[in-house]
Amino acid sequence: xxxxxEVDDLKVAYGNIQxxxxxxxxxxxxxxxxxxxxxxxxKTTTLRTISGLLTPQSGTITFDGQPLTKTPAxxxxxxxxxxxxxxxxxxPRLTVAENLQLGAFLRKNPxxxxxDTERAYELFPIxxxxxxxxxxxxxxxxxxxxxxxRALMSRPxxxxxxxxxMGLSPIMMQKIMETIAELKSTGTTILLxxxxxxxxxxxxxxxxxxxxxTIVLSGTGDHLLHNESVRKAYLGED
Numbered sequence: 195x196x197x198x199x200e201v202d203d204l205k206v207a208y209g210n211i212q213x214x215x216x217x218x219x220x221x222x223x224x225x226x227x228x229x230x231x232x233x234x235x236x237k238t239t240t241l242r243t244i245s246g247l248l249t250p251q252s253g254t255i256t257f258d259g260q261p262l263t264k265t266p267a268x269x270x271x272x273x274x275x276x277x278x279x280x281x282x283x284x285x286p287r288l289t290v291a292e293n294l295q296l297g298a299f300l301r302k303n304p305x306x307x308x309x310d311t312e313r314a315y316e317l318f319p320i321x322x323x324x325x326x327x328x329x330x331x332x333x334x335x336x337x338x339x340x341x342x343x344r345a346l347m348s349r350p351x352x353x354x355x356x357x358x359x360m361g362l363s364p365i366m367m368q369k370i371m372e373t374i375a376e377l378k379s380t381g382t383t384i385l386l387x388x389x390x391x392x393x394x395x396x397x398x399x400x401x402x403x404x405x406x407x408t409i410v411l412s413g414t415g416d417h418l419l420h421n422e423s424v425r426k427a428y429l430g431e432d
Contacts, residue, residue, distance in 0.1 A: 195222040204253035215407035228386040228394040231404035237387040245277040274351035282341040286330025297347030314343035335366030391428035395419040
């Protein structure tokens with residue numbers, strides 16, 4: 195199995211506050227890997243650093259065999275790494291179709307872009323129905339679908355999803371998780387940060403539990419799902 199993303203001894207700080215304290219993990223091609231943990235554990239900081247939005251203190255990030263450290267964010271996207279951020283960050287005044295087109299801003303082939311736009315509408319039929327509608331008028335769940343669709347428009351080798359179910363109704367959360375499962379079935383490599391630990395671990399090939407900037411436990415998704423300490427701390431079981 196090929197290592198697509200390798201994070202080695204990564205340390206990230208906000209001023210004097212150490213947010214990530216030397217974590218190491220790998221994502222192999224075709225895998226879904228999840229980072230779980232409480233708020234403030236460093237999960238979002240980790241994704242933001244991988245995608246070039248934050249600069250690490252030390253450590254290395256290697257993607258598809260090439261170092262990413264100090265690489266500008268737009269160059270990272272061009273290399274095939276897409277980030278669907280926490281809070282969705284869609285462009286509310288632009289239409290659904292225009293938001294999707296922005297996800298393909300580095301691509302040059304209109305035929306292929308159109309093909310992937312139709313693929314996004316297949317994955318998320320509601321987006322196709324509302325393609326001419328301003329994105330800001332969509333529900334929270336529909337905006338999350340748009341954020342994921344936009345990230346997929348760059349045709350990434352690795353898709354990073356940060357809290358895709360946050361603030362969604364149970365029905366909409368289930369739809370999002372079903373879409374992630376469908377992407378997994380087609381071989382999409384995914385690094386997932388998700389507050390719903392049970393849903394994340396049920397999907398994941400491999401998972402890492404983060405606490406206060408460190409990885410405290412790692413294992414297959416199934417192993418962590420049945421780990422007693424994980425069940426008590428993150429699945430709400432006594």
